[in-house]
Amino acid sequence: MSAHEGMQEPNYLEFKGKYKGIYSWIFSTDHKRIGLLYLFSILSLFVIGATIGLLMKFELIAPGKTIMDAKAYNAFFTLHGIIMIFAVVIPGLPAVFGNFMLPLQIGAKDVAFPKLNLLSWYLYVAGVLMVVISQFTGDQAPDTGWTFYAPYSFRTAGNMLPAVFGAFLLGFSSILTGLNFLVTIHRMRAPGMTWLRMPLFPWTLYATAWIQLLATPIVGITLLMIVAERLFNIGFFDPTLGGDPVLYQHLFWTYSHPAVYIMILPAMGAISEIIPTFARKIIFGYKFMVASSLLIAFVGYFVWGHHMFTANMSGKALYIFSLLTFLVAIPSAIKVFNWISTLYKASIYLQTPFFWAMAFIFVFMIGGFSGLIIGSLAADVHLHDTHFVVAHFHFIVFGGTGFAFFGAAHYWFPKITGKMYDALWANIGLTVFFIGFITLYMPMFFLGVAGMPRRYFDYDEVFHTGNIISTMGSWILYSGLSIIITNLFVSLKRGVKAPADPWGGSTLEWTIPSPPPVENFIETPIITKGPYSYK
Amino acid sequence: MQPTPGIDASNYVSSFNLAFYFIVAVSLLFMIGLTVLMLYFVFKYNRKKNARAVQIDGDLRLEILWTVVPTLLALLMFYFGWSGWKPMTKAPDDAMVVTSVARMWSFSFAYENGKTSQDLVVPVNKPVKINLVALDVIHSLFIPEFRIKSDMVPGRETMMWFLPQREGQYDLYCAEYCGLQHSYMSSTVKVLSEEDYLAWYTDTTAVTTVAEGSAPGSEGFAILKARGCNACHTSDGSKLIGPSYLNLFGEQQIVIRDGKEVPVMVDEEYIKKAIYDPNSEITKGYPKGLMQSYTGIVSEEEIEKIIEYLKSLNEQ
Amino acid sequence: MEEHRDDLASKTGMWLFLFTEMLLFGGLFVVYSVYRYINADAFHLAAQELSVPVGTINTIILLISSATIAMSVTAIRKNNKKLSLLLLGFTILLGLVFLGNKYFEWGHHIKENIYPGSPVLASRGQGDVLFYGLYYFMTGLHALHIIIGLVFIGFIARLIIKDRIVSDNYVLLENSGLYWHLVDLIWIFLFPLFYLIT
Numbered sequence A: 001m002s003a004h005e006g007m008q009e010p011n012y013l014e015f016k017g018k019y020k021g022i023y024s025w026i027f028s029t030d031h032k033r034i035g036l037l038y039l040f041s042i043l044s045l046f047v048i049g050a051t052i053g054l055l056m057k058f059e060l061i062a063p064g065k066t067i068m069d070a071k072a073y074n075a076f077f078t079l080h081g082i083i084m085i086f087a088v089v090i091p092g093l094p095a096v097f098g099n100f101m102l103p104l105q106i107g108a109k110d111v112a113f114p115k116l117n118l119l120s121w122y123l124y125v126a127g128v129l130m131v132v133i134s135q136f137t138g139d140q141a142p143d144t145g146w147t148f149y150a151p152y153s154f155r156t157a158g159n160m161l162p163a164v165f166g167a168f169l170l171g172f173s174s175i176l177t178g179l180n181f182l183v184t185i186h187r188m189r190a191p192g193m194t195w196l197r198m199p200l201f202p203w204t205l206y207a208t209a210w211i212q213l214l215a216t217p218i219v220g221i222t223l224l225m226i227v228a229e230r231l232f233n234i235g236f237f238d239p240t241l242g243g244d245p246v247l248y249q250h251l252f253w254t255y256s257h258p259a260v261y262i263m264i265l266p267a268m269g270a271i272s273e274i275i276p277t278f279a280r281k282i283i284f285g286y287k288f289m290v291a292s293s294l295l296i297a298f299v300g301y302f303v304w305g306h307h308m309f310t311a312n313m314s315g316k317a318l319y320i321f322s323l324l325t326f327l328v329a330i331p332s333a334i335k336v337f338n339w340i341s342t343l344y345k346a347s348i349y350l351q352t353p354f355f356w357a358m359a360f361i362f363v364f365m366i367g368g369f370s371g372l373i374i375g376s377l378a379a380d381v382h383l384h385d386t387h388f389v390v391a392h393f394h395f396i397v398f399g400g401t402g403f404a405f406f407g408a409a410h411y412w413f414p415k416i417t418g419k420m421y422d423a424l425w426a427n428i429g430l431t432v433f434f435i436g437f438i439t440l441y442m443p444m445f446f447l448g449v450a451g452m453p454r455r456y457f458d459y460d461e462v463f464h465t466g467n468i469i470s471t472m473g474s475w476i477l478y479s480g481l482s483i484i485i486t487n488l489f490v491s492l493k494r495g496v497k498a499p500a501d502p503w504g505g506s507t508l509e510w511t512i513p514s515p516p517p518v519e520n521f522i523e524t525p526i527i528t529k530g531p532y533s534y535k
Numbered sequence B: 001m002q003p004t005p006g007i008d009a010s011n012y013v014s015s016f017n018l019a020f021y022f023i024v025a026v027s028l029l030f031m032i033g034l035t036v037l038m039l040y041f042v043f044k045y046n047r048k049k050n051a052r053a054v055q056i057d058g059d060l061r062l063e064i065l066w067t068v069v070p071t072l073l074a075l076l077m078f079y080f081g082w083s084g085w086k087p088m089t090k091a092p093d094d095a096m097v098v099t100s101v102a103r104m105w106s107f108s109f110a111y112e113n114g115k116t117s118q119d120l121v122v123p124v125n126k127p128v129k130i131n132l133v134a135l136d137v138i139h140s141l142f143i144p145e146f147r148i149k150s151d152m153v154p155g156r157e158t159m160m161w162f163l164p165q166r167e168g169q170y171d172l173y174c175a176e177y178c179g180l181q182h183s184y185m186s187s188t189v190k191v192l193s194e195e196d197y198l199a200w201y202t203d204t205t206a207v208t209t210v211a212e213g214s215a216p217g218s219e220g221f222a223i224l225k226a227r228g229c230n231a232c233h234t235s236d237g238s239k240l241i242g243p244s245y246l247n248l249f250g251e252q253q254i255v256i257r258d259g260k261e262v263p264v265m266v267d268e269e270y271i272k273k274a275i276y277d278p279n280s281e282i283t284k285g286y287p288k289g290l291m292q293s294y295t296g297i298v299s300e301e302e303i304e305k306i307i308e309y310l311k312s313l314n315e316q
Numbered sequence C: 001m002e003e004h005r006d007d008l009a010s011k012t013g014m015w016l017f018l019f020t021e022m023l024l025f026g027g028l029f030v031v032y033s034v035y036r037y038i039n040a041d042a043f044h045l046a047a048q049e050l051s052v053p054v055g056t057i058n059t060i061i062l063l064i065s066s067a068t069i070a071m072s073v074t075a076i077r078k079n080n081k082k083l084s085l086l087l088l089g090f091t092i093l094l095g096l097v098f099l100g101n102k103y104f105e106w107g108h109h110i111k112e113n114i115y116p117g118s119p120v121l122a123s124r125g126q127g128d129v130l131f132y133g134l135y136y137f138m139t140g141l142h143a144l145h146i147i148i149g150l151v152f153i154g155f156i157a158r159l160i161i162k163d164r165i166v167s168d169n170y171v172l173l174e175n176s177g178l179y180w181h182l183v184d185l186i187w188i189f190l191f192p193l194f195y196l197i198t
């Protein structure tokens, strides 16, 4: 155990700085407080986005109009997509747990640029506000889907400018976070922490940060072009002025495909922390885990064309994209195999975070395998833009990143808040959530194979059964999620005090008290061995 | 018509099935295997049964094994997908040609003899090549039962082709999001026998002039309906995408011409211009570029009937 | 909490940021190349209408300003505060002259009714529409970077006056120099694309 136990250093929650009350949060440059600012903003947005999802499912329970008209439905899936992608899952793990845990796990006092870190959060809030404003000003809410495809995004009467600009700001915020983490990891590791002694979560953040840095500017400029196009009729992607709408899709996916790895890599990192901790065992194939993260980030740049298999792109070089899509699945496969092998001859401590990790592996496999199906040219020609794709990405984005987010939340809850949560309710919540999740999204695979296109407000009678089951799943999911969130909030108040290391973890964050002191480490730790060294 | 069992609806069904079920089978194998293994480990190496973990930091042979085997399987998956897709890129030379025109929010199909139709009617067992034209935004022509879809990109000449193998009626959807009525942008594929198709093809009596009753303007209304105008305009005064027909004719109205607001009188000339060249004058408060020209699609006589209908709406 | 100082970290951060800026313009260069490829002739003719002398003068101005800001860094390192400030002032002046030239150049085109969305431009065909669309957008975005750079340099000059940037702590000045070089570099790409390759 740690030598700091019992010292009178104030923790970061009690610390009294220059400012009081709310200002002590929104002006704080402490990475831990900023992490919580993000947590709070992201959770609120998640609840909004999820409630919209619930309403959409309600609309789809029967053919024809049930609770909203087509205009509202189109605006809803657009807002749902923008919120969930740009404001929830992309910043999700890096900005919340990355901010909080990265300095702790590498033995640093803070990130490299604390003020820039706070600026990122301001940009994030500004971006979200712009998106919100777009809903309530102008004639009509944006209705293009989160992909803003040209030329529809120039033609619609929807109030696109603030929404697109908001997405641009969110991207900018993401770039700055990535930049900050890169420099932090390069410059601020504790003495003795060589690259190969760094835990896996920082490693995935590192790979992610490169993607954030190298891919986000492309979508940034593309979104600016949309803004300019709507304001000045420049003609970038407008066929009547000579522009090429397919070029827009290329630029958009050049970012947005790597972006899906921004979402999943930190999630994989969190799972790679949880599994060794609860297995009491060094991770199987550490070096391969590191290499696969970097490989995913790298190969991920060259597969964007798989979103455009039916777009009639010029050159017909589609099969290259398909081939690379299959190859990018291999590093993910390596990760799954290593996680499961870590359990071999382990001594598994069955706790909620571990159950989340198991659930993650299961749904991630379903999501990944469905990705292989749509990565196959002949299959995607049929399945593209159907509910099969919707099922794929909910399984892997919500199932992958979302499950890992909740797993990480339960794993680090004691460290962040200094309280333990109620394990029984947490497990009940997870079970209900899991059942709801499968019931909600599994039928969408069948609907997609049967040919139900996505972004359809109304559908033919043949698709009715699947949609009923799916909608009922969304209610179960809703119940599960409410249990989980309520349990965490109640435990904040009533939970018993958490020790420094409730799970017996071996990474640095468990060597300091919970909640951590303001300066993190009283003495800078000196690292002599790799992470996950259990004896 | 009841589909004949045993025959695939199109030439792509079998290659789709091969690619799809191969990946599903491999996936299920791995899914079940890995899940069972995971659960087994969790039971066997539970803390209660196994108090001390054995530290194993990796195994190079295993790593190589589970890199190489999935890679080979993935290459095989790629191959099936690729070989099923390859034929789609080039239509046979003897294919019959249909031109499909998509606009918000309807499809129309033009045949070589000048016939146009709202449905896609094709003979069985003859390759069909469809030239894809989009007038406003991107649409996508999707025939689920044929396992084929292709985007229709404005300003780009593209095509798709298929071989219908089974007589019957099939759904045709627009699969690329294109605005408000995207989910209503659908049509039907009718695969007919050779004789039925010929009969249909050579029958050139116009379809749109069937009057629905004898009220004044009812012919005009039928035209509006058949040409897909009602996707954007209503007769009851409510605003959908464009202005309503109600109380339109004979009224004063503000339009934007070359960036300036000018008052105009809605008369016969104006209506004709609004249909043939809608973007030269934009009604104030409405977006530009949504309505496309109907030159060559709506004839002058038809416009007269439409105007008759518009007038009938005013008298109420 | 006391802030620890790590100049290498600041500089690494700046380099990474400049990298993202390059990519931002990189996206535009891709768009430019694609449309140039499709509309080779129209781009060729339209490019001849831009004034090469004005473009050349602006290029020289930016190159000199890059030199002056680099010299300013050397000056502060040698503890010559006055010279350093003078050179910064000179840099700002050159930046303003550049913007002035740009202003007249744009004004000239706009007077001829050549701007995005203008009917005159539209009547000249799609290649011209795209060329001028890109011209205005890319040089406009570049000008925006110049303005940001000038504000940044002004802010740095204030810090020098207040002795916050001194001979052993000048990383901020160095970073603003790096930024200014980048802005210069981007212009070096823009200049041939719009003025020279005809």
Ligand code: HEA
Binding pocket: A147, A260, A261, A263, A264, A306, A307, A325, A326, A328, A329, A330, A332, A333, A334, A336, A364, A365, A367, A368, A369, A370, A371, A372, A374, A375, A376, A380, A383, A384, A385, A389, A392, A393, A396, A397, A400, A401, B026, B030, B034, B069, B070, B071, B073, B074
């Ligand atoms: C977290 C985000 C995330 C992740 C990680 C992925 C991962 C993958 N995705 Fe997904 N994808 C999305 C988010 C994501 N995707 C989103 C949001 C969209 C829709 C966007 C929109 O249109 O709105 C999309 C759309 C999408 C498409 C376009 C579909 C279409 O529109 O027609 C395709 C096509 O190739 C695809 C493929 C893949 C593949 C092959 C992977 C692979 O990386 C998966 C790899 C994982 C595995 C394969 C499982 C583990 C492996 C094993 C257990 C070993 C066995 C393996 C073998 C035998 C090979 N995705």
Ligand code: HEA
Binding pocket: A047, A049, A050, A051, A053, A054, A056, A057, A060, A077, A078, A080, A081, A082, A084, A085, A088, A089, A144, A145, A146, A147, A390, A394, A397, A398, A402, A440, A453, A454, A455, A456, A457, A474, A477, A478, A481, A482, A485, A486
């Ligand atoms: C992180 C990503 C994410 C997540 C989590 C979700 C979650 C959900 N999504 Fe998702 N979805 C997307 C990302 C995501 N979605 C994207 C990118 C698109 C594409 C958009 C486009 O086409 O442009 C999409 C599209 C999309 C569609 C397709 C629309 C169409 O094509 O026609 C549908 C339809 O059913 C849907 C439904 C849902 C549902 C029911 C949920 C649910 O799972 C939500 C689940 C949660 C709840 C139901 C619980 C809410 C909880 C509370 C309110 C708790 C409150 C309690 C307390 C605080 C105590 N989504």
Ligand code: CUA
Binding pocket: B102, B103, B104, B105, B138, B139, B140, B174, B175, B176, B177, B178, B179, B182, B183, B185
């Ligand atoms: Cu046309 Cu969707």
Ligand SMILES: [Cu+2]
Binding pocket: A256, A257, A260, A303, A304, A306, A307
């Ligand atoms: Cu992708």
